[in-house]
Amino acid sequence: MADTLVPEIVDAPPAEERRRPPRVRKTPVTYLMRFVVTAYLFFLVAWPVSLVATNTFANGFDSIRSLVEDPDMVVALQLSAYVAVWSVVINTLFGVGISLLLVRHEFPGKRLLNALLDIPLSVSPIVVGLALVLVYGGRNGWFGPFLLDAGFQVIFSTPGIIMATTFVALPLMIREIVPVLEEIGTEQEQAAESLGASGLQRFWRITLPSIKWGITYGVVLTLARSLGEFGAVKVVSGNVLGQTRTATLAVEEKYLNFDQQGAYATAFLLAMVSVACIVVVAIIRPKNHP
Amino acid sequence: MIWFSALVLIPLMAVVVTAVEGGWDVFWATITNGQTSAAIRLTVLTALGVTAVNVVMGPLIAWVLVRDRFWGKSVLEVMIDIPFALPTIVAGLVLLSLYGNDSPVGVDIANERPAVFLAFLFVTLPFVVRMVQPVLEELDRDVEEAAASLGASRITTFRRIILPSLAPAIAAGAALSFARGVSEYGSLVLLSGNLPFKTEVTSVRILSSIENDNVPAAAAVATVLLAISLAVIVLLDLIQRRVAARG
Numbered sequence: 001m002a003d004t005l006v007p008e009i010v011d012a013p014p015a016e017e018r019r020r021p022p023r024v025r026k027t028p029v030t031y032l033m034r035f036v037v038t039a040y041l042f043f044l045v046a047w048p049v050s051l052v053a054t055n056t057f058a059n060g061f062d063s064i065r066s067l068v069e070d071p072d073m074v075v076a077l078q079l080s081a082y083v084a085v086w087s088v089v090i091n092t093l094f095g096v097g098i099s100l101l102l103v104r105h106e107f108p109g110k111r112l113l114n115a116l117l118d119i120p121l122s123v124s125p126i127v128v129g130l131a132l133v134l135v136y137g138g139r140n141g142w143f144g145p146f147l148l149d150a151g152f153q154v155i156f157s158t159p160g161i162i163m164a165t166t167f168v169a170l171p172l173m174i175r176e177i178v179p180v181l182e183e184i185g186t187e188q189e190q191a192a193e194s195l196g197a198s199g200l201q202r203f204w205r206i207t208l209p210s211i212k213w214g215i216t217y218g219v220v221l222t223l224a225r226s227l228g229e230f231g232a233v234k235v236v237s238g239n240v241l242g243q244t245r246t247a248t249l250a251v252e253e254k255y256l257n258f259d260q261q262g263a264y265a266t267a268f269l270l271a272m273v274s275v276a277c278i279v280v281v282a283i284i285r286p287k288n289h290p
Numbered sequence: 291m292i293w294f295s296a297l298v299l300i301p302l303m304a305v306v307v308t309a310v311e312g313g314w315d316v317f318w319a320t321i322t323n324g325q326t327s328a329a330i331r332l333t334v335l336t337a338l339g340v341t342a343v344n345v346v347m348g349p350l351i352a353w354v355l356v357r358d359r360f361w362g363k364s365v366l367e368v369m370i371d372i373p374f375a376l377p378t379i380v381a382g383l384v385l386l387s388l389y390g391n392d393s394p395v396g397v398d399i400a401n402e403r404p405a406v407f408l409a410f411l412f413v414t415l416p417f418v419v420r421m422v423q424p425v426l427e428e429l430d431r432d433v434e435e436a437a438a439s440l441g442a443s444r445i446t447t448f449r450r451i452i453l454p455s456l457a458p459a460i461a462a463g464a465a466l467s468f469a470r471g472v473s474e475y476g477s478l479v480l481l482s483g484n485l486p487f488k489t490e491v492t493s494v495r496i497l498s499s500i501e502n503d504n505v506p507a508a509a510a511v512a513t514v515l516l517a518i519s520l521a522v523i524v525l526l527d528l529i530q531r532r533v534a535a536r537g
Contacts, residue, residue: 029444030358037354038366040347044412045369048388052380055387115527119298122466122519124473126493127512130500131301134308134509167297221375228377230476231493235500248379248476255383255480264387267380274375275368282368 049271055260056268067265073250077269080247083158083233084226087165091222092215095173100207102174103181120170128167129235132160156237161246164232169225173218180214181207217281224277228270305516308509320510329495330514332406336491337471340410344467345460348418349426355419356426374416378476381412386481405481406489410471417470418463425459458533462526469522473515 056064067073101107102114120128188210192202230248237249245253247266255263309317320326355367373381385408429452437447475493492515499508 033350033354034358034360037347037351041351041366041369043388044415045372048384048412049372049376051387052384111527115523116298118523118526119302119519122469122473122522123302124475124493124496124512124515124519126475126496126500127305127473127515128301130496130505130508130512131305133500134304134505135301163297167301170298224375228375228380230377230379230479231497235497248377251377251379251383252479263383267377267383270377270380271384274377274380275372278368278371278375282364282371 049275052264052268052271055264058261062261064265064268067262067269070262072245073262073266076245076247076250079158079161079245080227083161083165083246084223086162087169087226088219088222090162090166091169091173092219095170095177095218096211096215099174099177099181099211103178104186117171117174120168125164125168125229125231125233126235129164129232132164132167132232132236136160136163160236161233164236165226165229168229168232169222172221172225173215176218176221177211177214180211184210213284216284220277220281224274227273302516305509305512308506309513311506316506317510317513320507321514325490326492326495326507326511329490329492330511332403332490333472333492334518336403336406336410337468340407340414340471341464341468343411344414344418345464348463348467349422349456349460351419352422352426356423370416370419373412373414378413378474379479382409382477382480385409385412385477390481403489406478406491409477409481410474413474413477414467414470417467418460421459421463421466422456425456429455458529462529465522465525465529469519472518 098117102110188206189202192206197205228248229246230252233246234249234252237246247270251263251266251270254260254266321330351366351370355363355370376384385405389405389408434447434451437451438444442450473493474491475497478489478491478494492511496508496511496515499505499511
């Protein structure tokens with residue numbers, strides 16, 4: 001294996017050299033475009049986001065402190081974290097499974113499945129919530145009464161929130177893994193197989209290490225998306241204070257109750273997490289794609 | 291596979307089934323109801339407008355990010371992804387703090403139609419940029435230089451060489467941003483005020499139907515949204531296959 005890799009590594013630097021763009025010719029147009037883009041992003045993203053931080057710390061650390069001391073808020077934050085972790089775990093397991101299925105196997109309806117996987121990205125979260133209520137709703141859903149009899153309430157409780165969150169974050173993991181799997185091909189696995197490795201061994205020793213970066217991005221993106229999900233959760237959770245209210249629902253509630261400080265503080269916490277997530281992705285990505 | 295159907299397919303089917311259960315007439319009456327059709331019209335028109343802006347700004351941003359080099363570029367790079375990662379409700383709050391009633395710049399568009407436009411603009415920002423960027427990076431500079439050396443002006447080079455290769459990426463990004471715009475909910479809750487006939491979008495309309503226990507109506511409107519997103523997905527698939535076929 002090492003033999004096949006060496007020539008590539010030797011070849012890489014000159015190729016990189018050649019592809020590096022020649023010194024850009026600076027014209028007024030360059031500066032104009034630079035200015036337009038910076039201003040656009042500044043007004044649309046940077047300034048509003050920074051205002052949330054300013055508003056949060058307008059009274060020093062008071063708003064953050066009162067947030068952490070409010071037991072309902074603590075429960076909401078814990079619930080958000082709990083749901084996000086579950087959704088990440090479920091999506092990771094099934095994301096890897098579905099990606100392997102999509103890349104390595106041919107079956108009828110594969111293109112359809114592939115296309116359907118994008119639905120959660122483009123469909124409205126409200127529709128997602130509605131759909132889950134219709135099927136798993138306690139009183140008159142398709143499966144709801146049956147599950148309720150079995151002592152398992154889905155809608156208006158934590159499993160429903162986890163399902164809604166998993167639904168909306170579903171494609172992120174798969175879309176990160178599929179391209180990587182397609183690129184690495186099956187040669188190494190075939191080699192391992194010919195050397196007598198079992199299916200499980202091949203997966204652990206060959207497949208998993210090569211897609212670990214894809215999984216990492218997938219996890220980070222899924223985490224960010226899951227923490228931030230609002231619409232779908234709003235429909236399925238019932239928003240019971242201290243029980244099924246997540247942090248995002250709390251932001252709305254606080255704002256509508258004229259508790260602006262609390263809303264800004266919660267929003268600031270959530271924003272910090274998501275910004276941290278994308279910064280992490282931005283930092284680790286270049287290492288993988290030199 | 292079973293897991294996927296239990297989570298995604300069956301619930302979505304349930305929506306459609308509930309919508310058509312009442313028969314075609316009821317379905318049609320629901321979505322042509324004055325308030326609902328106003329909401330759908332507002333949503334679709336705004337999403338189209340925002341997509342148009344993104345089609346212009348997206349490639350421009352991507353171009354600057356790929357071809358230009360200046361101090362602070364990596365910050366811009368991270369900023370593009372913020373709308374994607376930021377919880378939508380936070381996005382609404384964020385925009386409200388700058389463009390709401392106690393705005394430091396004196397622009398108050400809360401509860402007005404431009405608020406819907408602005409919210410869509412914010413949440414759909416990354417799509418076109420992120421689709422165009424990798425294509426632009428792959429693009430061979432030699433071809434552009436060849437065109438320039440043969441006497442093509444910068445505008446001609448852009449129009450004849452660069453734009454055609456970017457077109458599929460722009461189209462795909464536009465489709466995604468349209469779909470995202472149509473389905474947007476979270477950022478509008480606080481920003482737009484959800485006034486019927488004025489700033490109420492389709493998602494909000496569905497939610498109020500659910501809260502009034504009018505599930506068939508909610509399902510009918512949801513089916514319309516579902517149809518739009520399916521159409522977008524099919525379009526995306528076609529674009530991708532065309533690109534793949536061309537090599």
